[in-house]
Amino acid sequence: MVSRVYAVANQKGGVGKTTTVVNLGAFLAAADRRVLLLDIDPQANATSSLGIDKNSLPLSIYDAIVADTSLNDVLMLTRRVGLDLIPSSPALAGAEIELVNTPSREFRLKRALASIRDRYDYVLIDCPPSLGLLTVNALAAADQVIIPVQCEYLPMEGLAQLLRTIDLLRANVNPGLTIRGLLMTMFDSRTSLAQQVVDEVRGHFSDRAFATVVPRSVRLSEAPSYGEPIVDYAPHSAGGLAYEALAKEILSDG
Numbered sequence: 632m633v634s635r636v637y638a639v640a641n642q643k644g645g646v647g648k649t650t651t652v653v654n655l656g657a658f659l660a661a662a663d664r665r666v667l668l669l670d671i672d673p674q675a676n677a678t679s680s681l682g683i684d685k686n687s688l689p690l691s692i693y694d695a696i697v698a699d700t701s702l703n704d705v706l707m708l709t710r711r712v713g714l715d716l717i718p719s720s721p722a723l724a725g726a727e728i729e730l731v732n733t734p735s736r737e738f739r740l741k742r743a744l745a746s747i748r749d750r751y752d753y754v755l756i757d758c759p760p761s762l763g764l765l766t767v768n769a770l771a772a773a774d775q776v777i778i779p780v781q782c783e784y785l786p787m788e789g790l791a792q793l794l795r796t797i798d799l800l801r802a803n804v805n806p807g808l809t810i811r812g813l814l815m816t817m818f819d820s821r822t823s824l825a826q827q828v829v830d831e832v833r834g835h836f837s838d839r840a841f842a843t844v845v846p847r848s849v850r851l852s853e854a855p856s857y858g859e860p861i862v863d864y865a866p867h868s869a870g871g872l873a874y875e876a877l878a879k880e881i882l883s884d885g
């Protein structure tokens with residue numbers, strides 16, 4: 632199987648990027664695939680969600696991007712067999728300034744990842760909530776983009792800007808980049824607005840919207856505090872079943 636790299640991106644915060652990376656990755660690993668989670672968000676929430684203290688790491692993705700440390704030295708195992716992690720740390724917050732005069736700075740992650748990506752069936756990159764240099768690095772390294780869209784009005788407004796950015800990157804940085812799908816998250820069946828957002832996304836992006844819709848879920852919110860993905864914490868919860876369904880959609884790509 633050819634390795635596939637997905638950037639999970641949206642410049643809006645709180646739409647479910649980290650939740651998607653951690654739980655999709657864990658379900659793919661549960662399906663006997665080799666999966667790498669790569670945390671390129673300075674908040675390091677994906678790292679923390681897997682029970683790893685972001686403040687006590689000897690090395691992180693910061694060292695690979697800024698100091699050319701090999702990702703072989705940064706790589707960590709998680710408690711889930713088949714699920715590995717390249718952790719982030721707060722030091723990454725200064726990377727964009729440190730790299731401002733570095734040649735080909737938008738390709739730092741792609742070059743670092745080249746040495747290990749073929750070991751994995753899937754690489755999932757958790758992007759920061761911005762369209763800055765770190766997200767550009769993720770999109771330059773990715774084959775496809777997964778875009779979580781919160782089922783509310785304001786997150787829909789920023790979608791057009793993100794799609795324009797992806798078009799610009801395709802034209803100037805990564806011609807092979809495509810959108811794998813828009814994933815509707817935090818769906819609340821009690822509100823008519825949530826269903827309107829689902830209908831609008833499917834109306835405008837019918838060929839790009841995942842069939843899976845991720846509901847609001849207490850269990851999904853609780854799992855990171857235990858350092859566990861939902862497949863281990865509450866696999867039969869509504870959130871667990873949704874991410875299992877999303878993993879099956881990804882696996883159906885072959």
